Amino acid sequence: MSTANSPESRSRGKAPAGERLADWADGRLGIYSLAKANMRKIFPDHWSFMLGEVCMYSFIIIILTGVYLTLFFHPSMNEVEYHGSYVPLQGQLMSEAFNSTLHISFDVRGGLLIRQIHHWAALIFLAGMFVHMMRVFFTGAFRKPREVNWLFGFLLFVLGMFTGFTGYSLPDDLLSGTGVRFMEGAILSVPIVGTYISFFLFGGEFPGGDFVARFYSIHILLLPGIMLGLMVAHLILVFYHKHTQFAGPGKSNKNVVGMPLLPVYMAKAGGFFFLVFGVIAIIAAIAQINPIWAIGPYRPDQVSTGAQPDWYMGFAEGLIRFMPGWEINLWGHTLVLGVFIPLVLFPLVLAVIAVYPFIEAWITGDKREHHILDRPRNAPTRTAFGVAWITIYMITLVGGGNDLWATHFHLSINAVTWFVRIGFFVGPVIAFVVTKRICLGLQRRDRDKVLHGRETGTIKRLPHGEFIEVHEPLSQEALHTLTAHEQYQPLEIGPTVDENGVERKVKATEKLRAKLSETYFGEESQIPKPTVEEYKEITSGHGHH
Numbered sequence: 001m002s003t004a005n006s007p008e009s010r011s012r013g014k015a016p017a018g019e020r021l022a023d024w025a026d027g028r029l030g031i032y033s034l035a036k037a038n039m040r041k042i043f044p045d046h047w048s049f050m051l052g053e054v055c056m057y058s059f060i061i062i063i064l065t066g067v068y069l070t071l072f073f074h075p076s077m078n079e080v081e082y083h084g085s086y087v088p089l090q091g092q093l094m095s096e097a098f099n100s101t102l103h104i105s106f107d108v109r110g111g112l113l114i115r116q117i118h119h120w121a122a123l124i125f126l127a128g129m130f131v132h133m134m135r136v137f138f139t140g141a142f143r144k145p146r147e148v149n150w151l152f153g154f155l156l157f158v159l160g161m162f163t164g165f166t167g168y169s170l171p172d173d174l175l176s177g178t179g180v181r182f183m184e185g186a187i188l189s190v191p192i193v194g195t196y197i198s199f200f201l202f203g204g205e206f207p208g209g210d211f212v213a214r215f216y217s218i219h220i221l222l223l224p225g226i227m228l229g230l231m232v233a234h235l236i237l238v239f240y241h242k243h244t245q246f247a248g249p250g251k252s253n254k255n256v257v258g259m260p261l262l263p264v265y266m267a268k269a270g271g272f273f274f275l276v277f278g279v280i281a282i283i284a285a286i287a288q289i290n291p292i293w294a295i296g297p298y299r300p301d302q303v304s305t306g307a308q309p310d311w312y313m314g315f316a317e318g319l320i321r322f323m324p325g326w327e328i329n330l331w332g333h334t335l336v337l338g339v340f341i342p343l344v345l346f347p348l349v350l351a352v353i354a355v356y357p358f359i360e361a362w363i364t365g366d367k368r369e370h371h372i373l374d375r376p377r378n379a380p381t382r383t384a385f386g387v388a389w390i391t392i393y394m395i396t397l398v399g400g401g402n403d404l405w406a407t408h409f410h411l412s413i414n415a416v417t418w419f420v421r422i423g424f425f426v427g428p429v430i431a432f433v434v435t436k437r438i439c440l441g442l443q444r445r446d447r448d449k450v451l452h453g454r455e456t457g458t459i460k461r462l463p464h465g466e467f468i469e470v471h472e473p474l475s476q477e478a479l480h481t482l483t484a485h486e487q488y489q490p491l492e493i494g495p496t497v498d499e500n501g502v503e504r505k506v507k508a509t510e511k512l513r514a515k516l517s518e519t520y521f522g523e524e525s526q527i528p529k530p531t532v533e534e535y536k537e538i539t540s541g542h543g544h545h
């Protein structure tokens with residue numbers, strides 16, 4: 001019997017085209033085992049898990065629109081005379097970069113819309129990352145094994161800020177030129193090497209004729225290239241670690257409860273991409289952004305008075321605006337502390353955020369993996385730190401727009417600046433204390449709910465005349481969810497005298513760790529969750545209501 005007539009090969013010959021194609025690909029790429037292992041991967045569901053997706057989709061939209069812009073944008077500072085269709089600027093001298101951005105806005109079909117989508121998507125991308133980062137922070141999703149993924153994400157956030165900055169500097173308009181001038185000033189304030197760095201970056205004296213071309217390759221190639229690599233690594237790690245989930249019945253650190261990637265999440269994700277694209281496109285179609293023709297081309301002898309950075313850079317500008325203009329003059333050199341201190345603070349604030357997961361792991365000393373998320377209230381000190389940090393961010397953002405606050409609300413700019421100066425120190429402390437108290441209050445409420453049930457609002461009168469409110473016991477699911485969190489005990493400094501009576505020296509780090517641990521998990525920082533005994537005693541007792 002020839003092989004061509006074997007039943008096996010006959011049925012193969014009849015296989016549908018899709019299956020044959022899949023077989024072909026499997027023979028070369030091994031897709032069956034890959035798909036088998038991954039396509040049914042389970043993802044838990046919670047609305048906040050879509051924030052990472054918003055980042056991903058807006059990034060894709062940025063790349064798509066960015067590629068379109070590169071077709072028409074000329075990254076050159078050569079001076080040209082404007083002869084496009086925007087009449088008020090006819091005959092004006094400007095750089096080719098500015099000229100081509102006007103061309104994109106007025107003469108390229110769909111150009112203005114694409115430009116606006118690119119800019120709006122950038123704003124939403126950074127806002128998305130900010131909120132996604134908050135979600136990860138407040139739920140403790142950065143704990144082992146996700147610390148490295150937190151660092152990848154953090155790098156994406158920082159690189160995103162700089163990609164945005166280089167992007168809005170490209171059109172070479174008066175507003176962005178003022179921003180670049182600001183950056184040059186900051187670089188110049190660095191002692192010893194500042195001037196050299198500035199000359200290196202701008203190819204000589206500011207602004208020179210090179211920076212747009214240089215920013216261009218950084219903006220469209222270098223930074224997005226690194227970001228794309230990081231994003232892929234970030235997503236691979238999300239896949240590899242499996243997604244975290246909130247506590248609930250049947251959920252543990254060892255399983256994932258949810259829906260499979262195919263078909264449920266693929267369909268959801270596909271639809272969600274178009275939703276994000278649609279919303280950004282609508283915003284870009286109706287809300288004007290960066291009308292460079294109204295601001296005009298950059299001229300080093302002019303400064304735009306309405307200079308405002310994009311929102312994610314506002315805090316850096318704020319740091320400089322509210323800092324007193326201190327200077328030290330020594331041996332003919334000037335150290336501009338008014339600019340240099342903010343320049344040092346900027347990376348410091350960011351660095352603390354980057355290493356936070358490692359700090360917390362050191363304080364708890366916990367080496368286990370965590371796949372169940374915390375409710376923010378159950379980690380009051382962490383939540384309070386997070387809110388304090390956002391408060392600093394928001395206050396410096398107000399500082400970055402001190403002129404706008406003054407003009408819009410008819411305030412004195414000095415009053416706004418002083419508010420920011422004081423608020424920078426006092427605001428986070430107040431935010432920390434208030435947040436911690438709110439978290440503890442919520443923990444008390446959870447405890448009450450578990451022990452006494454939910455208040456129904458129904459008032460009953462007992463035979464002896466007493467009025468009581470009827471409490472409804474919680475379901476087993478709710479009881480589980482409210483008591484599933486673990487509570488750490490503060491670390492103590494071990495015995496300082498060994499069995500032979502020899503005193504050992506307690507290291508400063510050990511003391512610090514014990515103190516921080518007390519701040520995180522001491523009596524003042526968490527309400528003990530109800531124990532089974534307490535629950536049984538109350539629910540079986542007489543007169544329970």
Ligand code: HEM
Binds near residue numbers: 141156243245
């Ligand atoms: C380009 C920017 C980013 C993209 C495209 C992105 C994408 C995602 C996606 C799709 C997920 C899974 C769904 C979710 O939990 O939302 C995720 C999870 C995660 N992201 Fe991001 N992210 C970005 C930036 C960041 C930033 C700025 C941080 C923090 C600094 C971060 C830290 C994390 C962590 C720790 C997880 C795992 C969370 C978990 O399993 O619960 N990501 N990211």
Ligand code: HEM
Binds near residue numbers: 073104119167168224
């Ligand atoms: C995270 C990534 C990115 C961010 C945050 C970002 C942000 C921006 C912003 C805010 C502008 C100013 C737009 C305006 O004129 O109002 C801009 C301009 C520009 N971007 Fe991007 N961009 C990113 C990636 C890319 C990529 C990947 C490309 C190309 C492949 C690109 C190409 C351009 C071009 C050509 C311009 C100048 C044209 C113009 O200003 O309209 N961008 N970008």
